[in-house]
Amino acid sequence: MAKFSISRQRAVVRKYAVGVKFLLILLCVLLIILALPKQTKFRYEFEKGRIWNQKELIAPYNFAILKTSAELEKDQEAALQNISPVYQLNEDVQRQQVEGFVNDFNLKWASAGLPDKVKSRYLEMGRTLLNHVYATGLITLGIKNQPATDNYNVTAVNKNVASAKNTSGLFTKEKAVTYFEQELTLHNVDKAFMLDLLQNRLQNNLIYDDKLTSRLKRDALDNISTTQGMVQKDEVIITKGSVINDEVYQKLVSYKKYFEDSARANGNRWQVFFGQFLLVSLTITLLIIFLRLFRKDIYQNNRLVGLILLVITAMLATLSGAIMLQIPNLYYIPYCIVPIIIRILFDTRLALNIHLLVILIAGFYVPNSFEFAFYEITAGMVSIYSIKNLLRRGQFLTSALIITLNYFAAFVGISFIREGDISSIEWLEFFPFVVSVMLTLLAYPLIYAFEKAFRITSDLTLIELTNTNAALLREMAFKAPGTFQHSLQVANLAENAIYSIGGNALLVRAGALYHDIGKMENPLYFIENQTAGFNPHDKLSYEESAQIIIRHVRKGVEMAGRANLPDDIINFIRTHHGNTRVDYFYQSFLKNFPEKFIDENIFRYPGPIPFSKETGVLMLADSVEAASRSIKEPDAKSISDLVDRIVNYKLNQNQLKDSDITLKDLETIKTIFKRMLMSIYHVRIDY
Template identity: 45%
Template sequence: GEVELIRNFNTAWELRPNNFDQADSSKYVNFLLKIYKKFESRGVIQYNPVIDGKDRFYQLRLIQGNVVAETTLGQLYDIRSATLDAQNRIDALKSPDSILLQNVISISLVQNIIYDNSKNESELNELINKISTTRGLVQKGELIISTGELVNSDIYQTLISLKYDYEKELDTSDSRIYTIIGMVSLVTLLFLVQYLFIKFYRKSFYDQIKYTVLIIITQLFFVAITDFIFIAFPEWVYIVPFALLAIIIAAFLDAGVAIFVYLVTLMLLGFYAINSFEFFYTEAIVGLIAVYSVKKLSKRSDLFRAALMVFVTYIVVYISMLLIQEGSFESLSWSIIGNHAGSSVLILLAFPIIFIYEKTFEIITQLTLLELSNTNNTLLRELSIKAPGTFQHSLQVANLASEVLYEIGGDALLARTGALYHDIGKMKNPLYFVENQVAGYNPHDEITYEESAKIIIGHVLGGIEMARKARLPEQIIDFIRTHHGTRRVVYFYRLEKKQNPGMEVDKSEFTYHGPPPFSKETAVVMMADSVEAASRSLNAPDEQKINDLVDNIFNSLMEHGQFLNANITMQQISIARKVLKKKLLNIHHVRISYPD
């Protein structure tokens, strides 16, 4: 005890080379006694296999005489923790005698709490003997509780037993089959609602099976992963990046579909969640914030911002629920916060997943469109060198098309990118197209009108061939194949008829192969391409000439049914007409006349 500590100190002090400073001696003794008393009062437990591996909250009973006190393993010292504590306190003195003091306290420590195995066995047997073999026994047909009756501890225990028995019976009887039927019915209903939403409110996605496959595969993947986590590691459930599902769907479809599919998936996962309300509420809010934060996912940095916003949302929701349930921060779990942080970081998996999905399903995202619209890309760079006039024309068409789609609604970036590539086929014979011709020389003068038409029409097929060789996505190739639709090369057709008035001209030789535009974006690029090219031929353009030109071209396109397969309304066509007139006036620097 304390006497032994003082004796050990005096022995060590006498062996010290300079031991004449009695003031230091007294100070050190008092300091060591203070530390020793702390250890003695809290207790230093002797090692025993029973406590090996137990956490700091493991419950213990301390018996001293006739007094029994409850404590936990974390409240007690062992030799190691006591030695470390003493060492830290002695180091804080910054004394030259620190090593001496540490040696004294180490040899003086006494384990004053001993595990009593016989007492433990005696207590355990006594508790077992007190258990009634008939408590909670209910005869068949016996009333357990009446309506309005107060539930006491005995009745509660009986009801809990009934619950366990009922669940056990479900697992071993036909009732289990009905439970499965009920779950299958609810799951089927959820998928049916999702199917109807896409069919009636997102027809463009419904018509393409690849979007349906993408959605189902993503949902099933998350359900499978989450089901495994719920069973094997339930404490890690919040590390699963559920918001990633919403981000992926939003990247390939749109925010509305992403939110709907995400909520349906959360409802499916609610069957497995331990606290289904808390799980659904937390993940629903986080998913909505994730979809909002990425919007169209047009920049790589959008994902980093989304990950940060997801983490902040997780923390706000978690702390809010903690305060509602506990009324304090005492139960704050850093492991749950760690799970939320891990889930937020895993949002960045969207980078490789989106890339894999793009290649697998042949669907392009805004990120890919931005990369393709870079004019330093190989094809566009080659176009600017071999056919500079066509390149400038493509830039103007891209600007015009995107402006129209900003006004009428649609994927402006898709149209802009498609417009940049729509005429790449002209690189094969650039001088046969007027925008690339040098003044005074026209190679069409040296060939027949039929051959000229073949070269002009061939730039579409040639462009498709070049695009496929460069592995451009099909959505971009669609702009190449549709920008002339099924129209005729009118200029050379009329010259052929004029040259051979008595002969029947084969119209198919002067007609583009099509197809006509089949989306709003391809229709708008056709409009922009037609008016931009025609406006270059205007001599001294003014407001009236440009208005008449645009009206005539639009009337011709509609007369020949070029927009019949595109999901564009008459109102949107009218708006597009006005926007193109205004933009052409700006391009040609025409002053707009205002009414008096």
């Protein structure tokens, strides 16, 4: 009944797991579609200077020809040149300053030491000079957004009546002082007395009106026509085989703009939505099929499927946001971040597959789709290849440099094809690619976040775990030095073997280093830690000794859990003995107590058996290394016989049936074990 209940529970879990998986897929498709811009796609791709290989293109309706960016800039410059800076005339300034001059003059005349008979002449001359300056206009030059010269046209506004003036005919404070000096010298008056009074009464009566000037400029720019000429319905835009020259290119650009604007205004959004649904569903379905055929371990894990769908959705949502925000260049987006994350968390094939699907979808919403696809597919491939074997963090910077070089080579090549002249290349257009590569480095913290959120073990984490200065390994080296040395030897054997048959060598090494941490609880009960011939098992029964030995697996799992080691590492601890017997104590019990009945499970590890190449190789390496220590006089034959016997025993005990290791793989593993053990024990090989 218990077994039946458990099997039913597992069936229910599998049933609902499938439902959850397809719910995740549907949610991903809908989120991507909701994020993508709801716009129709112009069916033709074209570039200036290329040959038109499509059929003859005839205008289906009338549309205006858009001006080029250069033409619009020229028109804008011409329009702005016709707008003079606006100054408001303040008539009160003249009256106030002249009255102030008269008051100052009367106050200071008595102390000037001049005869009273010239007082009226001096006063009248000062008033005349000030009135002349203010009647002409007193202005300040060099205000923002104005020509950097002393001679330009301005518009003076007096009571809403505008008049055109030139700054050469107006006074500045400097010009006014010079004028005063000349006139005072000419009329033979006390220049020092009068000049001091006059220059203190200089205040601009023409005030720059920035608000009105800016409004006039905006109005002028708004009134510029963005089109020039028309293409009539049924007019031939371009014939097949013709070169796309400047004139035709502008007609095609105009046709595309009119088509997309018209479709956006009059098109059926539901049909666009349905089209996007078909395309996105197709790409996601292809991804799921890939997982089902080639990565069943990921396909069966909804947590990992959810992570992959999240990364895809986030990337396409970022692209959609950039399109809606109308950023200057869509190449600022770090598209290579997706393949890097997937490569580090999973593998190369999956990373390339997902990157291709993302770029295929994105290609519908970016200009020059083929160029975009070439840039990003090659960059994605380079990013994946450059971190195929991630052994140190500095490889991220190396990868970023290689991606940049790839972008540069593609940029130069495409520019030569398009322009045919190096002098015509706009080198600043490469800047977005540099920014994109810099943003790609955000993959590093994102990988850490995904590892923690989805409980995934990346190569970066494995690199940290294989550092022998890690806390658990330092503790084992102190408490159980013999076990620590054993683990190092097992790591070397397993790593070389898995590298030869194909597998994750870094994962095997990490698993090997931690597989026996449970021995730290009672290190002296394990032979590699015993010294001076003392063996605590001599005081225990065979059953008790077996249980202490077996318990190191459970204790290792508990220690690993407390240390927050990844599940992938804990699996090595669980499976490195499978469900084999502790044969030494079992056989000793049978030999000494043949008449007694004994439950064999007391002497058997709880399992499970290894379920991957990596865990299977570790089991073999662990058993071979431990057994090799018992060889009294190691030579080539004894080592070879030992390795063959251990591997055959594991096969006969069905310990490797779930590990996906072939007979050919086993022969390779045995050869490597024999060669390495001979090297360890300094055995000379007869040639």
